[in-house]
Amino acid sequence: xxxxxxxxxxxxxxxxxxxxxxxxxxxxxxxxxxxxxxxxxxxxxxxxxxxxxxxxxxxxxxxxxxxxxxxxxxxxxxxxxxxxxxxxxxxxxxxxxxxxxxxxxxxxxxxxxxxxxxxxxxxxxxxxxxxxxxxxxxxxxxxxxxxxxxxxxxxxxxxxxxxxxxxxxxxxxxxxxxxxxxxxxxxxxxxxxxxxxxxxxxxxxxxxxxxxxxxxxxxxxxxxxxxxxxxxxxxxxxxxxxxxxxxxxxxxxxxxxxxxxxxxxxxxxxxxxxxxxxxxxxxxxxxxxxxxxxxxxxxxxxxxxxxxxxxxxxxxxxxxxxxxxxxxxxxxxxxxxxxxxxxxxxxxxxxxxx
Amino acid sequence: xxxxxxxxxxxxxxxxxxxxxxxxxxxxxxxxxxxxxxxxxxxxxxxxxxxxxxxxxxxxxxxxxxxxxxxxxxxxxxxxxxxxxxxxxxxxxxxxxxxxxxxxxxxxxxxxxxxxxxxxxxxxxxxxxxxxxxxxxxxxxxxxxxxxxxxxxxxxxxxxxxxxxxxxxxxxxxxxxxxxxxxxxxxxxxxxxxxxxxxxxxxxxxxxxxxxxxxxxxxxxxxxxxxxxxxxxxxxxxxxxxxxxxxxxxxxxxxxxxxxxxxxxxxxxxxxxxxxxxxxxxxxxxxxxxxxxxxxxxxxxxxxxxxxxxxxxxxxxxxx
Numbered sequence: 001x002x003x004x005x006x007x008x009x010x011x012x013x014x015x016x017x018x019x020x021x022x023x024x025x026x027x028x029x030x031x032x033x034x035x036x037x038x039x040x041x042x043x044x045x046x047x048x049x050x051x052x053x054x055x056x057x058x059x060x061x062x063x064x065x066x067x068x069x070x071x072x073x074x075x076x077x078x079x080x081x082x083x084x085x086x087x088x089x090x091x092x093x094x095x096x097x098x099x100x101x102x103x104x105x106x107x108x109x110x111x112x113x114x115x116x117x118x119x120x121x122x123x124x125x126x127x128x129x130x131x132x133x134x135x136x137x138x139x140x141x142x143x144x145x146x147x148x149x150x151x152x153x154x155x156x157x158x159x160x161x162x163x164x165x166x167x168x169x170x171x172x173x174x175x176x177x178x179x180x181x182x183x184x185x186x187x188x189x190x191x192x193x194x195x196x197x198x199x200x201x202x203x204x205x206x207x208x209x210x211x212x213x214x215x216x217x218x219x220x221x222x223x224x225x226x227x228x229x230x231x232x233x234x235x236x237x238x239x240x241x242x243x244x245x246x247x248x249x250x251x252x253x254x255x256x257x258x259x260x261x262x263x264x265x266x267x268x269x270x271x272x273x274x275x276x277x278x279x280x281x282x283x284x285x286x287x288x289x290x291x292x293x294x295x296x297x298x299x300x301x302x303x304x305x306x307x308x309x310x311x312x313x314x315x316x317x318x319x320x321x322x323x324x325x326x327x328x329x330x331x332x333x334x335x336x337x338x339x340x341x342x343x344x345x346x347x348x349x350x351x352x353x354x
Numbered sequence: 355x356x357x358x359x360x361x362x363x364x365x366x367x368x369x370x371x372x373x374x375x376x377x378x379x380x381x382x383x384x385x386x387x388x389x390x391x392x393x394x395x396x397x398x399x400x401x402x403x404x405x406x407x408x409x410x411x412x413x414x415x416x417x418x419x420x421x422x423x424x425x426x427x428x429x430x431x432x433x434x435x436x437x438x439x440x441x442x443x444x445x446x447x448x449x450x451x452x453x454x455x456x457x458x459x460x461x462x463x464x465x466x467x468x469x470x471x472x473x474x475x476x477x478x479x480x481x482x483x484x485x486x487x488x489x490x491x492x493x494x495x496x497x498x499x500x501x502x503x504x505x506x507x508x509x510x511x512x513x514x515x516x517x518x519x520x521x522x523x524x525x526x527x528x529x530x531x532x533x534x535x536x537x538x539x540x541x542x543x544x545x546x547x548x549x550x551x552x553x554x555x556x557x558x559x560x561x562x563x564x565x566x567x568x569x570x571x572x573x574x575x576x577x578x579x580x581x582x583x584x585x586x587x588x589x590x591x592x593x594x595x596x597x598x599x600x601x602x603x604x605x606x607x608x609x610x611x612x613x614x615x616x617x618x619x620x621x622x623x624x625x626x627x628x629x630x631x632x633x634x635x636x637x638x639x640x641x642x643x644x645x646x647x648x649x650x651x652x653x654x655x656x657x658x659x660x661x662x663x664x665x666x667x668x669x670x671x672x673x674x
Contacts, residue, residue, distance in 0.1 A: 085465075161461070210627075
């Protein structure tokens with residue numbers, strides 16, 4: 001296999017780490033020195049070789065450990081995975097989309113054999129080899145959405161499309177930036193976005209919904225979103241806030257470089273053909289401040305973005321209290337030099353250490 | 355880019371069903387599988403009719419599970435702009451065509467406890483795919499299909515043979531019509547109503563359901579809106595700096611495309627909203643034909659849907 005999987009944890013002793021390879025392909029989310037909301041959508045049709053955009057569902061060195069963490073979360077709280085009765089067909093759509101994509105994109109790791117509705121799925125990294133009947137739930141150990149998302153990195157929200165709106169009627173959500181599927185299930189697009197500051201006034205959601213309703217089969221879309229997380233914790237859920245919220249107070253000037261993580265979500269959108277539903281995979285990538293500062297462009301830019309971010313956004317993203325400490329740290333990496341446009345490191349002028 | 359992804363196909367079968375309706379089947383040229391789709395989806399068929407490219411939407415009516423071929427059924431419209439006449443008179447088995455990926459603006463609400471379908475004439479086509487989809491999931495459905503006469507009721511025999519208990523036929527020639535009031539009144543809670551047919555039928559059925567207190571979320575309809583021919587007119591495209599003449603038998607959107615201007619579209623039938631265009635200046639009368647703009651937007655003279663709507667007057671300037 002081409003990927004060496006890490007054996008690491010996202011809780012307790014937090015042994016999560018990025019290799020040089022993972023850091024090089026980290027989706028740094030700021031294409032300029034400031035940040036404001038926008039409907040920053042683009043087509044999800046591949047990207048630079050080796051980048052997280054290249055494949056439809058990116059698999060990286062954290063795969064096996066993330067799947068172990070998901071199983072732990074589900075064991076403690078099965079409501080992290082829910083599917084209303086109208087969404088079963090969409091679950092099969094998602095299973096088909098992921099199995100076909102992964103077997104085509106990573107033939108060395110995943111294999112899908114289909115004879116009519118008799119399917120065999122081989123997931124080599126997870127040592128799974130299952131035969132089942134497509135569209136027959138009784139032949140799988142879980143519902144189709146749960147089955148495949150226990151084997152795929154990232155959260156998955158499956159949206160029913162009706163009445164000119166999108167409805168959060170199914171999902172697998174264990175690596176979320178402080179929101180709850182159990183709370184949002186059944187809500188429409190405007191209802192579940194109600195807590196987001198500023199964006200409503202800016203008309204962002206009306207435009208975003210219009211865009212999403214028109215995402216077509218064969219033409220998936222993507223965008224990046226971001227927030228901050230203390231410790232490499234995937235499950236920053238409201239349900240467990242009492243466990244992780246207090247960790248924000250453990251950051252000090254001495255440990256901030258290793259404890260503070262930039263959390264980036266690669267959000268993609270695919271029209272599901274059989275159900276006409278929309279799936280919204282939210283893939284979380286974490287990188288510590290220390291690691292990010294090894295790329296000079298990112299160091300300069302992160303300082304400027306965090307410094308100039310409106311107060312409401314820093315509050316909403318949950319780091320307003322720690323912002324002064326972040327800026328003390330980050331300012332040391334900002335020499336005031338200009339930065340180039342775009343999210344990629346300037347490899348020609350400032351080669352990455354391998 | 356406008357429209358959705360494209361698929362290159364060749365015509366594999368042409369099957370006349372009656373005096374007016376012909377079924378066309380397509381195979382992919384690259385030998386790959388077709389995308390699956392959801393019942394109610396349509397495809398945009400691109401026709402190379404002499405020097406012009408026509409793009410007409412037709413409901414996919416093959417089995418959504420069948421990825422080896424797509425099928426549509428086309429009713430010949432002798433008064434239309436020529437798309438259906440081209441399909442009927444010029445198309446041969448083996449001809450190359452371009453289809454769009456499926457787009458669904460008339461999808462089933464899978465929360466429904468029961469799907470009640472009302473079809474008029476060629477409006478039967480989206481239900482053919484929906485019925486196949488529902489059969490596979492043991493869905494609860496009932497079809498009331500009205501046609502001019504038994505000889506003009508495409509697929510009625512097939513439907514009656516396969517689903518004798520779910521299909522009810524009504525023929526104008528026998529003076530039978532759907533007793534909608536009683537039908538709607540007797541439905542179990544959680545029933546969703548789907549209507550596809552001519553405009554008069556949709557207005558009538560939606561009106562009845564609303565009068566009986568049906569929630570709007572439970573009423574779904576798709577009207578087969580073909581752009582109508584009309585008087586030629588001129589339009590100024592300001593952003594592209596082009597003066598375009600719209601002919602009698604082409605739509606405003608087709609004329610814009612003919613001039614090489616890339617304009618957005620999806621359904622080409624006045625329903626999806628994609629081609630909405632801002633009017634900068636106008637002196638004359640708008641002929642709004644779409645279902646998209648609200649009445650006040652139509653009165654405002656600020657918006658037009660070029661896929662189906664026209665203009666009659668001295669000056670029309672668009673932001674395109």
